[in-house]
Amino acid sequence: MKDHTHFSSDRRSFLKSSGHLVIGFQLFPALAAITGFEDKSVCEIEPVADGQTIDAWIRFDADGKLSVITGKMELGQGIRTALMQMAAEELDIPMNRVKIIIADTGQTQDERYTAGSGSIEGSGRAIRNAAAEARQYLLKLAAEKLQTEVENLSVKDGVVISSKSKKTVTYQELVTGKRLEVEVTGKAPLKDPASYKLVGKAIHRDDIAQMAAAKAYYIQDMRLPGMVHARILRPPVYDSKLVSVPKEQIAKAPGVLKLVVNGNFVAVIADKEYTAVKALGILKTDAKWDSKPLSVLPQNLYNNILETASDSKVVEESGGSVPAKDFTHEAVYKKPYQMHGSIGPSCAIGLWKNDLLTIWSHSQGVYPLRKTISDLLKLPESKIRVIGVPGAGCYGHNGADDAGGDAALLAMEMPGKPVRVQWMREDEHKWEPYGSAMLLSIRGRIGAAGKIDAWDTEICSDTHSSRPGGNAGHLLAGRHIAKPFTFKSGGFSGGSHRNSVPLYDFAAKKISLRDFDGPLRSSALRSLGAYGNIFALESFMDELAWKAGEDPVAFRLTHLKDERARQVITTLVQKAGWGQGKGEGFAFAQYKNSAAYLAVKAEVTIDKAAKTYQLTKLSAVIDSGQVINSDGIINQTSGGMIQAASWTMLEEVKFDKTGITSTTWETYPILRFDQVPHTEVHIIHRPGDEPLGAGEAAQGPTAAAIANAIFHATGSRLRELPLTPDKINWEKIS
Incomplete structure (x- = not known):
């Protein structure tokens, strides 16, 4: 492939820009667009602005184009387009006049990690506030230029228009030669969602077009x-x-x-x-x-977890003390190590x-x-x-x-x-860090009124975050060099008990956590502990519903006061149907109990002769507050369900005393195209609300919905992931 790249750098420019390397190069056009570098021989890098000023988040170029600046990383979730939409909307600029600079220590703010479905909530809020502040500032400049009052001004496509004189001035004319070193107070008025022209729309994503055309992108x-x-x-x-x-x-x-x-x-x-x-x-x-051989073998993994895990620590306890006995039902759920793949x-x-x-x-x-x-x-x-x-x-x-x-x-x-x-x-x-194995024990009691009045969860989990944060021992190379750095875990993160606290209204509930140091390297896999915790929680809710002789959906609704949660569930029933035949499973969660609400229906078909099952369809309803890009929400939810289905049905890291044996796609299978179910996603739009993180909302509910569908179809309650056909009791199926 022909290459047209060029480098230019020098120490003086580096020091002059307060530690930001001035280095110019011509990437492939697609890569240049993603990284935010101009297709020039030299790309001058300005010092990273103070995070409190407008130009830390947005900046006008000499040609009047708006650069949006974010420390978050594009991971396929579509934040490039969504963040540009948010800025363009507040400033009334067309999308073709906006570009974005992403995740560069020489240009962007330190926004730590792109994780936890927090990009739109965090970086998006900062960019939106900066754009609103910029609009207010630019209108003041325009009022002076046009000799009128701000109240007489409107903006269309980056052109400020006076309603009295009909005179105009462009943003470009107002900002030429100026830096927007104005403080972002957070008090500048945001646009009325009723007037949105870009936010909430399915704006075309250039990055998908580049990927689909197999252009250089990664x-x-x-x-x-x-x-x-x-x-x-x-x-x-x-x-x-x-x-x-x-x-x-x-x-x-x-x-x-x-x-x-x-x-x-x-x-x-x-x-x-x-x-x-x-x-x-x-x-x-x-x-x-x-x-040296690994100290723990797969067949002993869960026993080893119980034997070596720390003493129990209470994560949350509410509604009075949970009884020590007299539970209606108890169950244990198991999640293996899983890889990013x-x-x-x-x-x-x-x-x-x-x-x-x-x-x-x-x-x-x-x-x-x-x-x-x-x-x-x-x-x-x-x-x-x-x-x-x-x-x-x-x-x-x-x-x-x-x-x-x-x-x-x-x-x-x-x-x-x-x-x-x-x-x-x-x-x-x-050698990648895996998603931790987990062991989850849940006990529940149904009271005289037919409602759950006691819930007790105990989680055993290794760390869900050993990301590098300054200690070289977090890098493989740091541990392997002649003078190795020691890995310092930094303790166990809240990711272990993420989404373990039921959103349901129980009279009393208690969640506790036991940490263990497992045999394999582990860290942040998409949704962290929420995948295992929701799988267990929503499977157990299903088990209690059947125990009580209640419809699983109706049973959940009787325990929910949160109106947004209820609406997600009832909308799913309306859109996807319920009670129409065998092989239906349902699950629900609000990611992190603070982000997007999501309900999933899974549909499976059984082939008793072949002793296997097929996941045929996944339907979801999601409420992520204000929608920035509707296609982005649908893509993330659909992709999240498919990924979670692959984890749930197939994926498990295999190892023996000589090390990891899952070294290929044959020994670590993932869903193939002919196994991917049909997906259908419905969005509840709330334009007047804050946008909620949505990228990881589907993982846990999808796993539980599949398990519940398998039970509905076969009578086999599978509590150990992955839910492979050999774990089904085929003799029980009529």
């Missing part, structure tokens, strides 16, 4: 002039120690530029990618390791030039990654810039940050050369 597609290629030799299992590598054989291989051996960190750098792959094959065959294995590019380090990464937190690389290399953060570029199938804490750490180390070995680190499929499957 970090995996990125090519720079003079770039060299690296592959990492990973140990066979955790805690292995390197004994020897075939140095002479690698040194003689044509095209190999360097073999890097730093403790247990081994990498080969070559002029061509395939040369690096071939050299890696030699290393895998001939390297010698001293390895990103379609594109992790990738990063590093460049060490003129005493400055640049990393291109699909990390979900460019600032935390910069801080962690600073610790890894003992290099000041002011000399490091991390630029976010979307990754193929990147969400949660996969191998992106680790690849960034690899690239940083190897860039220092090849000054002046961009070093591209591309993980292999086996690397991604074996």
Whole structure:
């Protein structure tokens, strides 16, 4: 593929811009649009503005175009388009006059991680407030220019019009030569939702068009002039120690530029990618390791969790004390380790030039990654810039940050050369941080009135967040180099008990948590503990409904006072139907008990002769408050249901004493196209309300709905994920 890239950087410009590397290059057009870089030979980078001023979030260019600036990362959730919509709406600018700069320590605010469905709620609110403040400020400037009162002005397509004189002035004319260094007070009036022209609409997403056309879009597609290629030799299992590598054989291989051996960190750098792959094959065959077996085997995992978990800690207790006995029903639910399984294995590019380090990464937190690389290399953060570029199938804490750490180390070995680190499929499957295994025990009592009057949940979980935040021990490279950094977990995050507290109105409820340190590496997988917790909670609600002889939907409604929750459920029944035959399952949750409300109906068909089942349809209703881009909400909900269905029906990390055995798509199967169910998503629009995070709302309810549908169709209550057909009691089916 022909490349038209160019670099330019110097230390003086770097220091002048208060630690922001001035580095220009021409990416492929699609990548340039995503990263926010102009298609020029030099891209001047302004100092990162104070987060309290307008130009920290939006900025007008010399040609009058509006740049929206966000520290959040585009992960396929469509925030590029949605955030531009929000700014364009407040300023009455057409979408073709807006562009966006995303996740770059040289240009954007430190907004930590793109996680928890918080981009629209957090970054969107900041951008909207900044745009409203800018509109108010620009109208004052226009009033002076047109010699009239602000009340006499209106705006159309970025042109301010005086209702009295009919004179006009453009935003471009008002801002030429000016910085919008005006404080964002949060008090500037927002537009009336009734006048919206962009927000709430299905605005076309350019990024989807680029992906569908197979254009260069991802970090995996990125090519720079003079770039060299690296592959990492990973140990066979955790805690292995390197004994020897075939140095002479690698040194003689044509095209190999360097073999890097730093403790247990081994990498080969070559002029061509395939040369690096071939050299890696030699290393895998001939390297010698001293390895210890994993201490816990899969068949003992859940027993080990119970035996080694910490003492119970109360997360929430309300409505009086929960009785110690006399429960109507008890059940235990099991969730295995599950992987991100990103379609594109992790990738990063590093460049060490003129005493400055640049990393291109699909990390979900460019600032935390910069801080962690600073610790890894003992290099000041002011000399490091991390630029976010979307990754193929990147969400949660996969191998992106680790690849960034690899690239940083190897860039220092090849000054002046961009070093591209591309993980292999086996690397991604074996070494990414997984979603934690979980063991959940729930007890419930139905009182004399037929309603639940006591609920008790105990959760056992490993950490759901070990993201890099400054300690190099959070990077694989940091743990593998000759002077390794110690991994410091930082304790167990609230992700373990996310969505464990029922939204239902029970007389008394108690939620407690036991932490355990499991045998496999774990961190943030989409929705964190909410997936396992809602699977258990909504399965148990279904079990209690059947125990009480009640319809599962009606039973839930009798325990709900939240009107928005009730509306989501009743709307689903209206749109998708209920009680129409065998194989229906229902589940509901409000993500994090504070974000989007979502109800799901799953439909399954049974093939008794073949002893299998097919998930045929998933229907959902979602209330995420004010909708920014309706297509975005539908895409995220539909995609979330399909992903959760794959987790629920198929996915489980397999391992034995020699390490991870799920190293391919054959040994870690995911839903194939012919297995994907039909999906239908209905939105409850609330234009006058705040937008709520929606990206992770579907995960937990989908799992429970499928389990409940299987029970309805077969009479088998499956409580251990994944819900594979061999766990169904086929003899019970009439």
